[in-house]
Amino acid sequence: MNPMHFLTLEWRKYSPSGTFRVIAALYFISFALILFLARQLSQNMTIDVNGAATLAPLSGIFTYPHNWELLANIGSWMNMFLLGFLGVLIITIEFSNRTLRQSVIFGMTRLELAVSKLVWALALALAATGFYLLLGFIEEILDRAGLGLPPVGSVLGFFAQALGYLLLGNLVGLLIRKTPLAELAYLAYVAFLEPVGRWIFYYTVARTPLLLYLPNTVFGALTPRPVLELEKQIRQSIVESGAATAPLSHSEVGLAALAYLLLFGALFCRRIVKSDL
Amino acid sequence: MPVLTVNNLAKKYGSLVALAGVDLTIEAGQVFGLLGPNASGKTTLLALLLDVLHPSGGSFAWFDGRENEHARKRIGGLLETPNFYPYLNADQNLSIVASVKRVPDPPLDALLELVQLKERRRSAFRTYSLGMKQRLALAACLIGDPDVLILDEPTNGLDPEGMVEVRRIIQKIAAQGKTIILASHMLDEVEKICSHVAIIKKGKLLAVGAVGSILSDQPTVEAGAADIEKLFQILSETPLVKKITRHDKLLILELEPGRHPTEVNRLAFEHGVTLDHLVIKRQSLETEFLEITRR
Numbered sequence: 001m002n003p004m005h006f007l008t009l010e011w012r013k014y015s016p017s018g019t020f021r022v023i024a025a026l027y028f029i030s031f032a033l034i035l036f037l038a039r040q041l042s043q044n045m046t047i048d049v050n051g052a053a054t055l056a057p058l059s060g061i062f063t064y065p066h067n068w069e070l071l072a073n074i075g076s077w078m079n080m081f082l083l084g085f086l087g088v089l090i091i092t093i094e095f096s097n098r099t100l101r102q103s104v105i106f107g108m109t110r111l112e113l114a115v116s117k118l119v120w121a122l123a124l125a126l127a128a129t130g131f132y133l134l135l136g137f138i139e140e141i142l143d144r145a146g147l148g149l150p151p152v153g154s155v156l157g158f159f160a161q162a163l164g165y166l167l168l169g170n171l172v173g174l175l176i177r178k179t180p181l182a183e184l185a186y187l188a189y190v191a192f193l194e195p196v197g198r199w200i201f202y203y204t205v206a207r208t209p210l211l212l213y214l215p216n217t218v219f220g221a222l223t224p225r226p227v228l229e230l231e232k233q234i235r236q237s238i239v240e241s242g243a244a245t246a247p248l249s250h251s252e253v254g255l256a257a258l259a260y261l262l263l264f265g266a267l268f269c270r271r272i273v274k275s276d277l
Numbered sequence: 278m279p280v281l282t283v284n285n286l287a288k289k290y291g292s293l294v295a296l297a298g299v300d301l302t303i304e305a306g307q308v309f310g311l312l313g314p315n316a317s318g319k320t321t322l323l324a325l326l327l328d329v330l331h332p333s334g335g336s337f338a339w340f341d342g343r344e345n346e347h348a349r350k351r352i353g354g355l356l357e358t359p360n361f362y363p364y365l366n367a368d369q370n371l372s373i374v375a376s377v378k379r380v381p382d383p384p385l386d387a388l389l390e391l392v393q394l395k396e397r398r399r400s401a402f403r404t405y406s407l408g409m410k411q412r413l414a415l416a417a418c419l420i421g422d423p424d425v426l427i428l429d430e431p432t433n434g435l436d437p438e439g440m441v442e443v444r445r446i447i448q449k450i451a452a453q454g455k456t457i458i459l460a461s462h463m464l465d466e467v468e469k470i471c472s473h474v475a476i477i478k479k480g481k482l483l484a485v486g487a488v489g490s491i492l493s494d495q496p497t498v499e500a501g502a503a504d505i506e507k508l509f510q511i512l513s514e515t516p517l518v519k520k521i522t523r524h525d526k527l528l529i530l531e532l533e534p535g536r537h538p539t540e541v542n543r544l545a546f547e548h549g550v551t552l553d554h555l556v557i558k559r560q561s562l563e564t565e566f567l568e569i570t571r572r
Contacts, residue, residue, distance in 0.1 A: 009376045017364055101329045102360040106377045106417070107350035110328070276330045 001112060003119045010120035019089060027082040028131060034074050035135055061226060062139070064148040071136050072158045072223035079162045080190050083128060087169020088186050090117065092179040101277040114269040121170060125163035132158050153250065157222035160257045164219040167264035174271050190216050209245040218256045221248060280305045280425055280456045281326070285335035288321050295321040297480040298335060303458060308451045310471030310488070311460040312566070318480035319460035320357055323429050327354045350378055353418025354427040359410040363403035367394055367413055370402055371420065380421040388416040392446060408439030415446055425456045432466060444470060464566050478570045498530040498538045501554030502545065511548045517541065527554060
């Protein structure tokens with residue numbers, strides 16, 4: 001099993017696809033545009049207090065190392081939606097063209113097929129992380145504050161998150177197989193079922209911190225938004241009142257994310273090896 | 278030497294039996310037809326042999342079981358429809374197939390020449406007619422010079438010209454000595470292309486053997502004379518005729534194997550009966566097939 005062989009194979013399959021190109025372009029363009037907007041806001045947003053003082057509440061959010069955290073947080077939306085959609089599409093495109101089964105007919109083992117897709121997801125996650133780093137350095141150059149290396153935690157968190165959403169998308173695609181239905185199911189899960197369902201469960205069934213270990217919540221927690229001191233105090237008082245649970249620590253989030261990556265990868269391989277194609 | 282040995286292979290979907298314990302042996306160089314009506318289990322059998330489906334029971338072994346794990350790299354398969362990436366052209370699709378089969382330098386020019394797609398090699402697959410898609414699938418199957426070709430209804434949906442073209446290519450490939458397994462519900466297709474045939478219905482194998490032995494080529498004869506009663510009496514008593522039935526003022530004769538209709542004319546003449554109607558009719562393959570599947 002040569003990963004480079006699989007990578008070349010998948011690149012030749014997907015790079016000419018119009019849908020793939022559009023989603024990839026949307027990812028890069030929207031990521032850069034939102035960063036640009038955030039920078040504009042941080043520089044130009046002011047609040048007049050009693051007509052006298054002028055505050056710039058977002059002026060400090062692009063200071064090192066928060067700039068990297070903020071950038072990762074901005075990218076997390078693109079990861080959740082666009083990379084997730086891409087993850088679904090990578091699989092459903094094969095089912096709609098019946099090319100997954102054709103690859104088996106032409107001699108690929110099922111395990112090779114699964115590994116090939118995982119290698120492709122890994123490459124896409126790396127590409128997304130590469131773009132995150134590129135945007136970060138460009139932002140630092142534009143800011144003229146000097147280049148600061150990104151915190152390892154932010155980079156690893158961004159990469160794990162990108163891979164996590166891709167694998168989640170892969171799994172949904174593999175289970176549902178039809179593109180529109182699978183994309184809708186993925187969207188429903190990450191945007192509604194888990195985030196809303198988690199709170200409904202929390203307030204009506206059980207106020208358990210285990211809810212913070214749900215996959216979308218864990219992946220989201222990998223790229224937290226930089227929190228200002230005042231906000232920290234407010235959050236703390238909410239936790240103490242019992243209206244919310246304390247967030248997971250960095251190591252808890254990291255371990256949970258790793259567990260999900262391994263679980264999703266294993267489930268994906270098992271499903272391809274065991275199911276009829 | 279057997280290329281494929283199938284033992285009691287079965288596939289069930291819940292209570293639905295798609296394939297009910299099929300036993301089969303296919304020798305090298307055979308052009309083997311799987312003949313059966315729609316939904317008889319032909320595609321299920323081929324999908325199992327190509328590892329697209331998992332069997333519910335039984336087993337099979339390619340190439341005497343010696344290279345089962347990598348056997349599919351020695352097989353070219355087309356299951357149901359030609360499956361390619363619609364946004365890629367012939368060259369790109371075939372290159373992907375070559376990459377999957379790990380064939381470093383596939384002879385794409387020669388293959389596209391064989392299937393007459395050289396001029397459209399740069400057109401996207403989605404712009405192809407069904408006939409062109411089938412021909413591209415044949416080219417894809419041939420990448421890596423496989424020992425066995427599995428073709429599932431390769432002329433399905435084609436116009437007569439397309440059918441002739443695809444059959445011509447298959448016969449050309451068969452002439453190279455390759456083993457071909459061809460599923461079809463078209464009797465004349467099997468008769469024209471195949472050396473051996475298995476008849477399958479409702480997931481059960483009903484008959485297996487050489488095409489000549491399964492689908493008889495013995496003709497039926499219509500005979501008539503002014504004195505039809507005497508003719509009936511003569512033909513009823515001769516070992517020349519296997520079965521005789523009356524139909525209006527004609528006798529329908531099924532001859533014993535190896536006997537020729539001219540013998541009927543001679544026999545009648547020797548007994549003083551002059552035939553005024555003698556028509557040799559080949560028993561239709563449909564009739565043969567229906568007889569087997571009704572047993």
